[in-house]
Amino acid sequence: MPAHDFSPVPGHTHARVLDSDGNPVITTTGLTKVYRSRGREVTALDGVDLHVREGEVYGVIGQSGAGKSSLIRCVNLLERPTAGTVTVAGQDLTALAGRGQRAGKELRQARSRIGMVFQHFNLLSTRTVRDNVELPLEILGKSGKERSRKALELLELVGLADQAGAYPAQLSGGQKQRVGIARALAGDPKVLLSDEATSALDPETTRSILQLLRDLNRQLGLTVLLITHEMDVVKSVCDSAALMENGRIVESGTVSELLGTPGSELASALFPVGGAATGEDRTVIDVTFQGEAATRPVISQLSRTYNIDISILGAAIDTVGGLQVGRMRIELPGRYEDNVVPVGFLREQGLQIDIVGEPQLAKEGAK
Template identity: 70%
Template sequence: MITTKDLTKVYTSRGRQVSALRGVDLHVREGEVYGVVGTSGAGKSTLIRCVNMLERPTSGTVTVDGVELTALRGSEHRAGRELREARRRIGMVFQHFNLLSSRTVQENVELPLEITGLDRTGRRRKAAELLELVGLGGKARAYPGQLSGGQKQRVGIARALAGDPKVLLSDEATSALDPETTRSILELLRTLNQELGLTVLLITHEMDVIKSVCDSAALMRDGRIVEAGTLTDLLADDSSQLARELFPLGDLGDPGAGRPDGTVLEITFQGDTSTQPFISQLARTYQVDINILGAAVETIGGRQVGRMRVQLPGGHQDNVVPIGYLREQGLQVDVVTETGANTDSTTGVVA
């Protein structure tokens, strides 16, 4: 649904060139919620503004819903007719709401419909439907100054949906909100994604946003995407930096703790496997004493995900069969350390 290829953006300031994007390749599938996360200055906002051509890239291509936007005529200051038409299929939600204080809630939602030339009756009907959709049916005549931050953002979302877009872009839409309101806005975005079939691309600096609502994610650093994939694939990759930040392994106890000798395993389980009593089954089947060093379970991307550190007696060779049994149950099993053996402390691989 959204694809960028070798996307670059270079700004010139006082004769000095600054690269905000450095060859960004991004692919967002139709119907998913995709999050781009990174620290301030990573290039996230520039990327999302290039996707809807509020910023024209220096080079590279942007394709949305089969239309290559970078091939359409227009500039950052004046868009051509084809580019304006393409933009109407892309909704945008901003961090600071961007509502007109002199207009009522309903009039703010009607604004993009006025621009498209829809008649007054049609505008009112459409705005009323959208306000009901975002849970503000009773606030149509209120002004932005009478609303809470979360309500203002709901108005912004309703306005973004006025053109019946297939894609919704969210530029740090929850960063100015308190945690409870953030959760409600993220739940609304997920509901809209599911009920309207919207493809949602959001940028954020908050890992909890990625954890709670996204299907896929990318990590940006210094204008580049350094890691990307579905959350399921990332969590199954023990080398993934995103997975480590989504589910910090340090919370699971010290891998060096436990008995003096033994093999420490890190077990990752997702979806249906998270409800299986695999530890007790392993202990009964192989009559092995298992020392649980730490465990945690969270809901990430709508799926239950867990990680556990356990210690089995003996070295790795003594535990080949139990480890194989765990993997046959659909679990990801990584050998963290083999206490007492010559082990690489960085990789956990027995030398």
């Protein structure tokens, strides 16, 4: 697919909507990255448009090779894009000279306001915890007294004040990542980038690190862009999310918006439900509940109102961003044309309804 073709991928939901509640602090437009090696070209990013609003936690999810790491490295110009632009806090970084370690002065200054947390911590083994946190401040030319004060404040913030004199080898994986987060905050950034920050950690430690990122997001007003291949990460902390495939964003939006989008791959992955029809004369429906609707006995009301037997084939319920969300797959007796009225009843309750298999009559009824 050519890099200038930004149309949605057929068969996918393209749900990028920037609402009016927040200004975009990270924007990429037509972002393309092509790697060339030994006469071959590999397109890692293929015209990516991304909008991350101020103060939100935005997750980019996808399988290995989807382009996630290239995206986040292009956002802070560790990698220079082949084409397209990157704007952070109103500044076009792609207009500044240099890249990576050879960045010009203006780009270095811009990148000092963008924190970066890495998957494998990237701590210096010969430096103490406090010295690791001080490193960015040292590069910025801060005095020893100022560096020490700031490092201790940050270690207190991430819960490691008592480990200031320890060395990385003496720490657990979760503690090392907390040091990495403290170091990323040394320059008082407004944007924090997280490159698979929890993928090397056990589930319990992952939860504590994600909670820390959410707390920092709220306490410091940080805008957090994180990449991950773990759906639970999106479910736990993200306000918005995007799905990447083959270097393109094929679906994006707020989590609540995605959960209310018919056919959303991300919604289905966040709350997977299974179960197939027990016969040809059956209608299988996926019902998505959000907020108060998740606690109402809607299915039992449906059964009583229309005197029909309903089979529950699968269900999942959880809390996303403080909002209770659930999905349920149910089976109704009869074909879809026999269940137009019961399905309409469910839609009238404010529920998202997806007809499994989507017969033509169902598509027309949803319009």
